[in-house]
Amino acid sequence: RAKAAGGNRYEVADADSDARAIARHDLTNCLPGALDNGEFFIEYQPLVRLADGTVRGAEALVRWLHPVHGVLGPDQFIPLAESTGLIVPLGRWVLEEAARQARAWRNDDSCPLPLRVNVNLSPAQLRYPSLVAETVAVLDNAGLEPSALCLEVTESALIGADEEELRPLRQLADLGVDIALDDFGTGYSNLSYLRRLPVSTLKLDRSFTRGMQCAPADPVDVKIVEGIVSLAHTLDLSVTVEGVETGTQADHLRILGCETAQGWYYARPGPPERLHALSLADASS
Ligand code: C2E
Ligand code: MG
Ligand code: MG
Ligand code: MG
Numbered sequence: 001r002a003k004a005a006g007g008n009r010y011e012v013a014d015a016d017s018d019a020r021a022i023a024r025h026d027l028t029n030c031l032p033g034a035l036d037n038g039e040f041f042i043e044y045q046p047l048v049r050l051a052d053g054t055v056r057g058a059e060a061l062v063r064w065l066h067p068v069h070g071v072l073g074p075d076q077f078i079p080l081a082e083s084t085g086l087i088v089p090l091g092r093w094v095l096e097e098a099a100r101q102a103r104a105w106r107n108d109d110s111c112p113l114p115l116r117v118n119v120n121l122s123p124a125q126l127r128y129p130s131l132v133a134e135t136v137a138v139l140d141n142a143g144l145e146p147s148a149l150c151l152e153v154t155e156s157a158l159i160g161a162d163e164e165e166l167r168p169l170r171q172l173a174d175l176g177v178d179i180a181l182d183d184f185g186t187g188y189s190n191l192s193y194l195r196r197l198p199v200s201t202l203k204l205d206r207s208f209t210r211g212m213q214c215a216p217a218d219p220v221d222v223k224i225v226e227g228i229v230s231l232a233h234t235l236d237l238s239v240t241v242e243g244v245e246t247g248t249q250a251d252h253l254r255i256l257g258c259e260t261a262q263g264w265y266y267a268r269p270g271p272p273e274r275l276h277a278l279s280l281a282d283a284s285s
Contacts, residue, residue, distance in 0.1 A: 027077060030066070031086055035093060039065050042097055043269035046278055047118065047240065047262050050254040055279040057116030059152070059262060060098040061269045062090070074120075082124050091125045092134060099142035099149070101272050105279075106144075112279060118150040120182065123157040132171045146176035150201065153179065155187035158197060166198060173198035180240065185228065194235060202232045206243020206263070212252040213245055222252065229257045 034040060044058035064072040081087040102117040125131055139146055151172065158166070158181070173179050180201035181194075185208055208225055211218025225241075232239045241253050244263030253261055267278055 024080065027066075027072075027080055028084060031077065031080060031084060034064060034066070035086070035090055039067070040090065040093065041065060042094060042101070042272075044101070044117075044272050044275045045262055045269040046267050046275055047116075047260050048266050050250065050258055050261050054113065055115070055266075055275065056113065056260065057102075057118060057150070058272075058275050059118040059269075060094055060101075060120070062094050078122065082122050085124065087122045087124045088128050091122060092138075095119050095135065095138050096141075099138045099144055102144055102148055103142040104272070105276060106148075108276065110280065111276060114148070115275070115279065116148050116150060116178075118152055118180065120152045121157075126153065126157060126161075126165070126168060131168050135172060135177070136175065146172075147178060150178035150180050152182040152203060153199075154182045155184055159187055159193070163196075166196070170198040173200065183242075191231065194231075194237075199237065201238050201240055201260075202228070203240045203242055204228060204258070206241070209241055209243065209249055209253065212249045215248050217248075217252055222256070225253070225256050225258070233257065 041063055042060045043063060044060060046055045047057045047059060048054065049056050062074055062078075064077050066072050078087070081090050098117045098119050102115060105111050105115040135149075135151075139149060151169075153169065158169075169179055178201060179197075179199045180203045181197065181199045182203045183205045184202045186205045204225070208221060208228070211221035212225075229239050238259040239257070240260040240262065241258050242262050244250050244253065244261040244265045246265055249263075250261055250265055267274065
């Protein structure tokens with residue numbers, strides 16, 4: 001009864017109301033069952049090579065189709081999954097599902113390029129003892145080479161990690177898995193720390209490129225991105241930029257030497273079939 005009342009209460013909330021309005025305990029209660037009930041699904045957002053506009057892969061972004069609240073975004077349940085420990089089985093499911101999808105894209109002969117897949121890792125997953133073994137098993141089962149996978153880890157998850165804590169990531173990196181530092185620039189950036197991390201890609205947070213959406217670009221943003229790209233390249237890291245919303249922005253970032261872009265300008269996150277269509281479209285144009 002309490003549940004039904006809760007449901008009614010939220011149905012009258014306006015569509016834009018923040019999910020914080022959804023009772024935390026309500027979501028916590030149904031989170032464990034949601035995985036068994038198959039309520040999670042993944043949307044894929046293309047990663048585009050700036051030099052030629054080709055789709056090279058996609059980031060897997062998890063969503064929860066909640067029976068009462070509708071589609072919830074990761075910001076609305078990942079923190080909960082982290083604090084309850086469900087992030088480990090949920091993250092494992094995302095990885096398996098994304099690997100299966102990458103295999104399906106590759107099995108499709110009409111797909112012009114071998115697409116790669118990016119999967120986000122939570123701090124709790126980094127501490128999970130079987131992370132390396134399970135990841136290797138998932139890649140094996142899907143018949144993917146390690147470089148078909150990029151694991152995205154946020155700066156804040158790694159800041160302060162010692163060598164021991166970094167070991168699983170380093171092992172994965174040594175196997176050939178690409179490791180990206182997600183939301184780069186939003187945490188406390190001790191730049192010298194970058195040298196110690198087993199990462200191959202910096203994923204620059206979109207806050208740095210907002211000032212390039214329209215011409216003329218914000219000259220300070222241009223300088224900052226220029227500096228980050230030069231730092232990244234000095235350290236042999238490639239740069240991916242998230243949140244690219246306009247062609248003007250994409251042009252700036254290409255000229256500034258960023259390798260890869262992701263954002264609404266190319267495509268919103270969507271079903272896996274759409275990615276296939278996008279990669280075909282750019283191959284034929
Ligand atoms: P993220 O990894 O930084 O993912 C990028 C976020 O930016 C996504 O939000 C995406 O939909 C959004 N985005 C993409 N292009 C644009 C754009 O052009 N403009 C704007 N304004 N936004 C754009 P989303 O899907 O809500 O995901 C939020 C965060 O949730 C992700 O941030 C990631 O940290 C986390 N997340 C998503 N899936 C998973 C998962 O499977 N496991 C874990 N641990 N975290 C996940
Ligand atoms: Mg990410
Ligand atoms: Mg990001
Ligand atoms: Mg971000």
